Amino acid sequence: MQFGIFTVGDVTTDPTDGHTPSENERIKNILTIAQKAEEVGLDVFALGEHHNEPFVPSSPTTMLGYVAAKTSTLLLSTATTLITTNDPVKIAEDYAMLQHVADGRVDLMMGRGNTGPVYPWFGKDIREGIPLAIENYALLHRLWTEHTVDWQGKFRTPLQGFTSTPRPLDGVAPFVWHGSIRSPEIAEQAAFYGDGFFANNIFWPKEHYMKLIGYYRNRFEHYGHGTAEQAIVGLGGQAFMAKNSQDAVNTFRPYFDNAPVYGHGPSMEDFTEQTPLTVGSPQQVIDRYASMREHFGDYQRQLFLMDHAGLPLKTVLEQLDILGEEVVPVLRKEMAKDRPASVPDGPTHAALVAKRDAAGAVPELLEAQVN
Amino acid sequence: MTTRRVAVVSAGLSQPSSTRLLADRLTEAVVRRLGDRDSAGEPIEIEVDVIELRDYAQDVTNNLLTGFASPRLEGAIEKVTTADGLIAVTPIFTTSYSGLFKSFIDVLDPQSLTDMPVLIGATGGTERHSLALDYAMRPLFSYLHATVVPTAVYAASSDWGTADADSSTSGQSSLASRIERAAGELAAQVRDSDRSSRVVDPFALPVGFSPVGGYGAQ
Numbered sequence: 001m002q003f004g005i006f007t008v009g010d011v012t013t014d015p016t017d018g019h020t021p022s023e024n025e026r027i028k029n030i031l032t033i034a035q036k037a038e039e040v041g042l043d044v045f046a047l048g049e050h051h052n053e054p055f056v057p058s059s060p061t062t063m064l065g066y067v068a069a070k071t072s073t074l075l076l077s078t079a080t081t082l083i084t085t086n087d088p089v090k091i092a093e094d095y096a097m098l099q100h101v102a103d104g105r106v107d108l109m110m111g112r113g114n115t116g117p118v119y120p121w122f123g124k125d126i127r128e129g130i131p132l133a134i135e136n137y138a139l140l141h142r143l144w145t146e147h148t149v150d151w152q153g154k155f156r157t158p159l160q161g162f163t164s165t166p167r168p169l170d171g172v173a174p175f176v177w178h179g180s181i182r183s184p185e186i187a188e189q190a191a192f193y194g195d196g197f198f199a200n201n202i203f204w205p206k207e208h209y210m211k212l213i214g215y216y217r218n219r220f221e222h223y224g225h226g227t228a229e230q231a232i233v234g235l236g237g238q239a240f241m242a243k244n245s246q247d248a249v250n251t252f253r254p255y256f257d258n259a260p261v262y263g264h265g266p267s268m269e270d271f272t273e274q275t276p277l278t279v280g281s282p283q284q285v286i287d288r289y290a291s292m293r294e295h296f297g298d299y300q301r302q303l304f305l306m307d308h309a310g311l312p313l314k315t316v317l318e319q320l321d322i323l324g325e326e327v328v329p330v331l332r333k334e335m336a337k338d339r340p341a342s343v344p345d346g347p348t349h350a351a352l353v354a355k356r357d358a359a360g361a362v363p364e365l366l367e368a369q370v371n
Numbered sequence: 372m373t374t375r376r377v378a379v380v381s382a383g384l385s386q387p388s389s390t391r392l393l394a395d396r397l398t399e400a401v402v403r404r405l406g407d408r409d410s411a412g413e414p415i416e417i418e419v420d421v422i423e424l425r426d427y428a429q430d431v432t433n434n435l436l437t438g439f440a441s442p443r444l445e446g447a448i449e450k451v452t453t454a455d456g457l458i459a460v461t462p463i464f465t466t467s468y469s470g471l472f473k474s475f476i477d478v479l480d481p482q483s484l485t486d487m488p489v490l491i492g493a494t495g496g497t498e499r500h501s502l503a504l505d506y507a508m509r510p511l512f513s514y515l516h517a518t519v520v521p522t523a524v525y526a527a528s529s530d531w532g533t534a535d536a537d538s539s540t541s542g543q544s545s546l547a548s549r550i551e552r553a554a555g556e557l558a559a560q561v562r563d564s565d566r567s568s569r570v571v572d573p574f575a576l577p578v579g580f581s582p583v584g585g586y587g588a589q
Contacts, residue, residue: 131584134581134582134583134584135584138583138584153584154584184573184574184575184576185576185577185580185582187574188576188580188582189582191582192582192583193582203437203438203439204438204439205439205442205445207442208439211573211574212574215574261437262436262437263436264436265432265433265435265436265437266433266436266437266441270433270441271437274439274441274442
């Protein structure tokens with residue numbers, strides 16, 4: 001089981017003092033937060049990709065490359081990589097490069113993006129969101145698993161005799177998660193490839209995701225990648241903590257009430273009841289997240305959103321101290337209880353290499369002979 | 372015993388509300404006309420779910436902002452979208468349906484009212500706004516691929532004080548007769564509907580969907 005944080009990289013005014021960080025300040029803060037994640041014992045840092053204000057991370061591999069150099073165990077991921085508007089050839093190259101730079105500490109989460117104009121800005125049609133996600137990933141997958149690719153599709157120029165470089169580290173592609181909040185097509189895609197499925201459940205009630213994840217698990221089994229309980233599931237989460245739970249509520253309320261996504265809408269009390277957001281003592285967070293597997297089954301990755309809505313860096317770093325030192329160690333034990341041995345751990349490069357070697361195949365060499 | 376379910380959405384803001392009064396009159400007439408037998412002569416049971424949108428105003432706004440329905444609102448949406456027929460009544464504000472009514476429609480899945488038999492009704496201070504039913508309400512439901520019955524019922528304040536006899540001498544049909552005609556039209560469709568017994572697969576993939584792409588990508 002892997003625990004980590006993910007950030008959307010929003011530049012938001014702190015509602016308590018009116019301070020708006022500059023882009024430079026926010027970018028540097030994100031880099032500090034990522035390093036802090038490793039320092040407090042978390043496993044994963046995942047960065048969003050956006051191409052519109054007020055978000056800063058338009059170039060995730062630049063930032064993740066820096067974090068790779070500054071860390072040694074932290075797994076670097078995305079939340080999400082826009083498989084719709086990016087050229088899959090460039091994704092193949094950028095993330096294979098990052099994989100080498102980071103010695104394999106890289107995986108990705110594919111997403112479609114949620115800002116309409118980004119599609120036309122990148123020459124795409126939002127009505128083709130799902131077909132773009134499906135076709136682009138089909139190409140990306142081939143670029144990473146086959147040495148020389150001939151390819152023709154609907155959305156980009158054809159390829160003849162193309163080899164994406166560098167080749168994935170050790171001949172094993174970065175692990176891929178497919179993120180979706182409601183589309184069964186994406187759950188089906190994740191299941192087809194035996195990839196991970198990340199349900200970013202932080203804004204919606206669990207009943208919806210129980211069904212969606214259940215669907216993915218069943219289809220994972222259908223496609224022969226293992227049993228439904230062996231499917232690779234990731235979940236989002238959100239918490240704000242203080243020793244005394246009422247202090248957490250009082251401190252977080254102005255950030256909640258003015259947050260870009262849900263601010264000025266439901267009360268914090270309703271929202272914490274209906275979504276995984278937990279505002280209270282570390283023990284309340286432990287109790288809430290230890291119960292997730294009762295709803296979604298034993299899963300592989302839990303990411304928390306900790307640094308949005310204008311929270312100052314100092315507060316975020318304090319929150320990460322609590323998360324890493326008081327919450328996650330207990331959650332690791334709780335999640336390990338009665339976890340069937342057949343349920344896989346969170347995916348790592350080393351595990352994927354071992355799995356490939358155990359299967360006895362060296363795909364790149366075999367394929368080179370065929371070609 | 373078969374069952375038919377009728378959902379009633381009333382968007383009146385005051386309590387008591389003349390919009391609700393009209394909704395209740397329409398509901399009573401539809402239920403009476405459905406009777407206790409279906410078109411094959413089998414006994415039927417009629418269930419009516421009334422959704423007073425005022426009670427969901429906060430939830431509807433929250434849904435607009437967060438993108439998800441509270442469990443309470445989700446229950447109401449489920450009752451509406453899985454009914455065999457819908458009676459939708461709104462006050463007319465500033466030439467159109469009320470904002471609350473439209474907000475509720477906006478949080479529904481746009482596919483969820485496809486084939487739904489709908490009786491539209493509206494209330495207003497003066498009969499001069501009666502055409503709002505036909506230039507605003509009817510296109511709204513047509514866009515959603517619902518089946519709106521031909522007779523829409525508008526009740527102006529004065530209609531509540533007009534006797535049948537008065538209308539017959541004025542050459543206009545009375546509110547009561549308009550209600551009866553509209554109710555008859557909806558009841559006929561509800562009787563033949565199987566919407567409430569349909570099993571909807573929320574994970575049905577589009578026809579022809581392929582997880583590797585459907586455009587010859589290979």
